[in-house]
Structures are given as structure tokens and as C-alpha cells.
Amino acid sequence: xxVNMISLGCSKxxxxxxxxxxxxxxxxxxVVVESSELGADVVIVNTCGFIGDAKEESVNVILEQAxxxxxxxxxxxxxxxxxxxxxxxxxxxxxPEVDAFFGKFDWQGIVPWLGKIYDxxxxxxxxxxxxxxxxxxxxxxxxxxxxxxxxxxxMTGEYRSRQMEDVLEECRELVQxxxxxxxxxAQDLTYYGIDLYGAPRIAELTEKxxxxxxxxxxxxxYAYPAGFPxxxxxxxxxxxxxxxxxxxxxxxxxxxxxxxxxxxITRRQTIELLAxxxxxxxxxxxxxxxxxxxxxxxxxxxxxxxxxxxxxxxxRLGVFPYSHEEDTFCxxxxxxxxxDEVKRERTEKLMVIQREISAEVQxxxxxxxLTVVVDRIEGGVAIGRTEYDSPEVDxxxxxRGDVLPAVGSFCRVRITAAGDYDLEAEWxxxxx
Numbered sequence: 001x002x003v004n005m006i007s008l009g010c011s012k013x014x015x016x017x018x019x020x021x022x023x024x025x026x027x028x029x030x031v032v033v034e035s036s037e038l039g040a041d042v043v044i045v046n047t048c049g050f051i052g053d054a055k056e057e058s059v060n061v062i063l064e065q066a067x068x069x070x071x072x073x074x075x076x077x078x079x080x081x082x083x084x085x086x087x088x089x090x091x092x093x094x095x096p097e098v099d100a101f102f103g104k105f106d107w108q109g110i111v112p113w114l115g116k117i118y119d120x121x122x123x124x125x126x127x128x129x130x131x132x133x134x135x136x137x138x139x140x141x142x143x144x145x146x147x148x149x150x151x152x153x154x155m156t157g158e159y160r161s162r163q164m165e166d167v168l169e170e171c172r173e174l175v176q177x178x179x180x181x182x183x184x185x186a187q188d189l190t191y192y193g194i195d196l197y198g199a200p201r202i203a204e205l206t207e208k209x210x211x212x213x214x215x216x217x218x219x220x221x222y223a224y225p226a227g228f229p230x231x232x233x234x235x236x237x238x239x240x241x242x243x244x245x246x247x248x249x250x251x252x253x254x255x256x257x258x259x260x261x262x263x264x265i266t267r268r269q270t271i272e273l274l275a276x277x278x279x280x281x282x283x284x285x286x287x288x289x290x291x292x293x294x295x296x297x298x299x300x301x302x303x304x305x306x307x308x309x310x311x312x313x314x315x316r317l318g319v320f321p322y323s324h325e326e327d328t329f330c331x332x333x334x335x336x337x338x339x340d341e342v343k344r345e346r347t348e349k350l351m352v353i354q355r356e357i358s359a360e361v362q363x364x365x366x367x368x369x370l371t372v373v374v375d376r377i378e379g380g381v382a383i384g385r386t387e388y389d390s391p392e393v394d395x396x397x398x399x400r401g402d403v404l405p406a407v408g409s410f411c412r413v414r415i416t417a418a419g420d421y422d423l424e425a426e427w428x429x430x431x432x
Contacts, residue, residue, distance in 0.1 A: 001114070002030045004040035004074075006065075007129075008058050009048025011221075012185050013081055015138040016107055017046045018126035020080075023108075025127060027116035033129055041075040043068075044110065047083035049155055051323035058083045059095075066097035076100075080107045082155045104156060105141070124170040131375050133408035134181035134217075134391065135174045139167050139205065143187040145224060147251075148262045148329040149294060149322060152187060159188065161196045164205055171209055180408070181217040181373060182209055183390065188224045190232075200229040210239040216410055217241055217373070219390055223248040225273055226264035233280040243387040244281060247316075249289040253308040254301040261294060262329060274312060285388040287316035290350060293343030294322045295334035302346050306353060313357050316394055319350045355420050362395065362418040369428065372397050372413050374405050382427070384413075395421040403427070 003024055007017035021031050032040070043065045047058035058081075068074040076099040084091065085103035092101065102110055111118040128135050142156040171182055184206070186192060193201025202220075209218050218239070220232075223246055236242045252258055255267050265273075278284060290305065309317065321343035324336040372384035375391065382399040389395055397413065405411040405427050413425035 001041045002032070002039070003042045003044060003114075004032050004034070005044050005046070006034050006061060007046045008061060009046070009050065009054055009082065011136040011183070012138050012187070013046050013048060014129065015126070015136050015185070016081070016104075018129055019123075020044070020046075020107060020110060021127040021129070022122055022125045023111050023118055024114070024116065026119055026122060027111070027114075029114070029116065031127070039073060042078060042114065043074050043076075044078045044080060046107075047079060047081040049082035049086045050152065051320075051325065053323075055083060062091075062095055062098065066095055069097050078102065078110055078113070080104075080110065086151070086155045124166055125173060126170075128174070128177065128179065130391070131407065132178045133373065134183060134375075135179045136183045136185050137167065137171060137174070137209075138162075138185045139189070139202075140186040140192055144191060145188060145226075145264070146262055146329065148260060148334070149291070149325065151325040151328050154327055156187065159191050159195055161192050161194070161201075163196065164193070164201065164208070167205060168208055168212070171212055171215070175212055175214040178408070180214060180410075181219065182215060183219045183221060184209070185221050187222060189220055189222055190224045190228050200227075200231075202229055203231040203235045206232060206242060207235045207239060210235075210241050215241055217243050217387060219243045219245055219387075221247040221390065225250055225270055228273055228277075230276070230280075233277060236281045236284070244284045245287065245388050245390070246277065246281075246284060247287040247390070248277075251289065251291045252294070252297075252301070252305060254304040257294060257297055257301050257305075260296050260334070261291075271312075285315035286312075287318075287390070287394070288314050289318045289320065292319060292321050292346035292350065293338040293340075295324075295330055295337055297322075297338055297346075306350065309350060309353050309357070313361075314354070315358075315361050315388065317350075317354045317358075318393065319347045319354070321347050358395075359418070359420045362421065362423055365415040365423055366418050367415065369412055369414050370397075370425070371410055372399065372425065373410050374399070374407050376407055377404060382407075384411075386423075395423065397423045397425050399425050399427050401427050 007014050048054040065077050078100050080102040084101045088101045140161045142159045143153045144159040374382045374384040376383050382404040384397045412428040415425050417424040
């Protein structure tokens, strides 16, 4: 049996893909990842259903595979993940070429559906499809927040933390396989442990991850500002291998918008939180995500957001326009009253502001020595990241030289030039 795995959407989806791949490989199944070669007994598409563009991409990929099935190139088609979780009945009617649908939480059923045996002892084991030196670690599923615009709770349900020892077992196994950077994921990192232990336990989990022999970096993604666990900050200071980096999505800053978004926090509280984080973790790089065009966003609200970005000078920032999703709080209570053109213009204006800030931040590195992990060799140069950068979304470091450091190595470089986002460097020496 030959299976072609196609994983769409976020890194949390990728973790599920990798877990399924391990089960299939254990059963002797040949598994390829997003193969462009024609011919597969089974194609499994792990879908995303977050916003309109992601849903459209998922449907288009399924339709492509359905067309291949009609010509005999593909045998059976299996669809799993968020889109299947939320729209299973509709997809059954619209794309009858699909042989089976599995949702976000019953994907393990694919293994027996293929006539194979699911091995519970491998529940924390994966086939890492990222570069071998880093891997994503998902510590929870679901979300208890009820942000006005977000459809994720409709697909994933209530927050469910993984048992801490299960997470640590997975981390130890990943490190034994060669992983040295753990990219910690959850829809809401800051809520971790409340449902299992009655209190936030992300600080304890982070510290224990950092203490695993062989872990060079622990990187934290997707904190929520309301109810932020302050005991995490001393851990970030105390543990040198916990990156001075935090991805914390703020979405907006004006009080009217924060209220309409159901974010559970005010402008003043947000600013105080950011000041505390930067005071308690000197030198931290903050990454945030902002939204433009939420229902009711006035020009004054947007200008306040622009001023906030200029004032806070986030080291890393992403912006996306509001997408009106069915069955959300927005869908039931608000009209999508900001024109798409205005949403795009506001998004672009914020990114122009951020580009200038990013250029100044990156320029401050010129002449300095930094530790960089090399992710790949490409076009005669090595491409790496500092501790302030996460894969795929943040700036990279281009290392030039007659001799290049190896992929997966942590090395010292001297920064020689800076663009708006990326850096250029020369290799000094290898750390190990």
C-alpha cells in the first residue's frame, strides 16, 4: 500500500499528520508526503477550516485528488482534519469521490479503516516531516475562549490539555531522534493545565521541557493576553534554552474593538502586560497578530491601532483582514460592515508601519555576533534562524562563505547586513 499524505493549514495539523504517519509506517505502509509523483493507493488530505481562504484551499486540493481518482491515478481518498470536522455532511454531498471522512479527533480511525492496527503504545510517536533538528509539540486541543470572530472552538470544542508526562515523553523521544528545538503549540498556551490540574501549568511544563538533555531551544507559540500566567516569565529568564521569544496574539488595542471581539482584556491591561513581560524578560522579542476590518471598526479605532504599533515597536508582527465565518458570535450578532477593500488597505498600512520598525530592529544586529541554527542549504548559502525567529513566519539569516555550516548545526555568525526583515552573516565557528 502506498499512501500520499497532504497536510494543509497550521502546524497543529502537521502534528496530527506526523502521528498518523507513524502508525501507518509501523504497519508497513509506504508513506510519502505531498508527492508530486503520480500514483497512490490512498491519498489522505488533512484539511484546514479556519478562514475562507484556508477552506477554499482545502476544497481545491480535495477536488484535484478527485479528478486524479477519476483517471485512475489515485485509488481511494480520505479527508481528515478541521474542514471534515465542521462540514462533514456538506462534503459528503458535494464531493462523493471521497471514500471516507474523519474529523479532528477521530483520525485514529483511519488506521483500521485501511485494514491496519492502531498501536496505542505509539500514541506519542511521530514521523518528523520538518527539518530533523526541530519539531512542533502540541500540548492541548480546543479552546475555551469565545472570541467573536473565531470558528476554531466550533471545530475543536472545549480546551483539553494533554497529560504533562505524555508531552514530556514525546519530547524525550523527539530529542532521541535528533530534534534539538521544540516549538510548543496550542490554540491557547496560557490555559494549559487548568482543565487537568485546576491551575495553569505552562510554566512548569516549559521548565521541564528545558531540562531534557539535548534540548537547545524551547520556543513558545500562541499565548493569550487575558489571564496570562506570570510565573512563566521567571522560567524564561532562568532557563537559557527557553527562547527570548513569545508569540502572543493581541488582535486589537482600542477598547471598543476589544469589547466587540470578546477578548476579555482592555487597552490599559494589555499595555501593562506588555510592559511587565519586557521588564521581567529583558531583551525578549514579542510576536503578535493583529486584525483589521472586524465589524464596527471605525477609522478612529484603526488609527489607534496604528499608533499602538508605532509605540509598542513589536519585533515581529503579522496582520490579517477579518473573515466573516458562519455560526460565530460575529455572524449571529454583527454585520460584516467594513468593505473588503478597506480591510486590505488597513492591513497594508499596518504592514508598512511594521516594515520600518522591523528594518530598524534588524539593523541593530549589524556587527553583532549571534547564535544561529541552520535550517537548510539553498542556492549556495546557508539559511538559519536566531532564537528570535520561528520557522516559516519570521525573518531568516543568510550565511555566506566558501565553507558553510551543516544543516541542523548551531553556529556563531557575525551579522554583516540587514534588510527590512532578513539578515546576512558570515560564519565564525560551530558551537557543536
